[in-house]
Amino acid sequence: MALGWGGFDRVSEFWTLDTNGDIVLIEQKNAIGAGILALMFLGGGLFAFDTSTVKCGSEAMAPTDTCQETKKGVSRTLTYQEVKDSQVRWKVISLGLGVASVGGVGWYLVQAGRRRREEQESAASVGLFMGPPTT
Amino acid sequence: MTRYEADFDEGTPAVPGEVTQAAYERRLGELRQILAPGRRSRLLFGWGVLAGISLLLSLMVTAAGSSNDAQVVITLLAVFWGITVVLLGIFGWQLARSPLVSAKARSLHMYRFEHGFVQMTVRGAQVYRWDAIRTVYQSVEKIRAKGLPLGTRHEYSVLFADGSRLNLTDVATDMENFGPVLLQEVARVQLPKALAYLRSGNPIVLGRLTLTKSGIGSGGDEIAWSWIDRVEIVDGVLRFSAGGSWLASPKTPARAVPNLYTLLAIVEQMRRPSTQVG
Incomplete structure (x- = not known):
């Protein structure tokens, strides 16, 4: 195809698209998959960790109680305060993930709104010199 | 054969009558290329x-x-x-x-013509003319997970004169091939009119960049056309060089610039006002 300005070679004397010959924008970090998995953990965490009462397994603890915990065959005894601290820690993590998720969605919406405005302005500007299409 | 010449071989599928009829009605001209549907x-x-x-x-x-x-x-x-x-x-x-298991999906080709393209979808033939396109935003992303390359994702968002929108991704067809052609055809149609419009003293807005008869700017800063000696897109950022130095402004993500090839062609032409197009 003969174009008036010499066509679009990948690299011209005047401009360069990229060293790899592509319009490479960013490296995506698989954010969508990570987001869905984060929401799964967040949802599970919010359901599982009710901190209104301190529980050892499924039983409510009194401040004088201790809790026997077994992990990978190793048992250890936790005080009421240690169990409570652990539950609060999980709640903080859950809240942090929740706030980060809401912030991320908000940032995305702001960017999408800006992009939409720019797109409409650009389309109107192009329309001024292009006029109506042929058919 | 270059990528812009007719791209057919013995294995090329027959063009459906629906496509031929639609292309004729919208005066799309000669068939140039048939592209297979994306493999998903x-x-x-x-x-x-x-x-x-x-x-x-x-x-x-x-x-x-x-x-x-x-x-x-x-x-x-x-x-x-x-x-x-x-x-x-x-x-x-x-x-x-997906075309892996669906014969119907395997038949949904893209047909590139001289003045536009036809996309076969489950709703039938969709016809688009190059001169009806107002903006094309392009997004090309290399995907990596833990340093392991998982390929490149292409996404082109097209806005037409009637306000309708078409999003073309790797699901639609081979966008690594069709994407640059799309940008190029839009540039070919828009460039002569854009240059005449600019040289008449009218501004053109492309995303965050404003083009005028005197130069290109963003957010109040403007570089005169004659100062620009190079344009470069590296890591997705469009930047300009003047006097051998890369400028801090205007610098903008390429994904935020519509009609990228049109812009590049305008810059190349405007910095040499005496050059004739065509």
Whole structure:
């Protein structure tokens, strides 16, 4: 195809698209998959960790109680305060993930709104010199 | 054969009558290229991995839940298995619509003509003319996971004069090939009119960049056309060089610049006002 300005070679004397010959924008970090998995953990965490009462397994603890915990065959005894601290820690993590998720969605919406405005302005500007299409 | 010449061989499928008729009615001219539908392999892989991880998590929760509080276990099982069923459903739905298993999907080609293109969809032939396109935003992303390259994702968002929109991704066709052609055809149609419009003293807005008879600017800063000696896109950022130095402004993400090839061609022409186009 003969174009008036010499066509679009990948690299011209005047401009360069990229060293790899592509319009490479960013490296995506698989954010969508990570987001869905984060929401799964967040949802599970919010359901599982009710901190209104301190529980050892499924039983409510009194401040004088201790809790026997077994992990990978190793048992250890936790005080009421240690169990409570652990539950609060999980709640903080859950809240942090929740706030980060809401912030991320908000940032995305702001960017999408800006992009939409720019797109409409650009389309109107192009329309001024292009006029109506042929058919 | 260059990529811009007619691209046919012995294995080229016959052009459906519906496509020929639609192209004739919209005066699309000569057929130049037939592109196969996208294979959806990355989409299938992505949903498959997500569904697999979700299934694994659900099985782990099921196995670990037997010794805990019944109410919590039931709630957790409902959440995890609910998400797993949804993800498996999406994966199955995508697989059923992919050219891997669907003969119908394998027949949905893209046809590039002289003055536009026809996309075959399940709703029939969709016809688009190059001169009806107002803006094209392009997004090309290299996907990596833990340093492992998982391919490149292409996405082109096209806005037409009638306000309608078309999003073209790797699902539609081979966008690594068709994407640059799309930008190039839009530039070919828009460039002569854009240059005449600019040289008459009218501004053109392309994303965050404003082009005038005197130069190109963004956010109040403007560089005179004659100062620009190079334009470069590196790591997705469009930047300009003047006097041998790369300028801090205007510098903008390429994905935020519509009609990128039109812009590049305008810059190249405007910095040499005496050059004639065509």
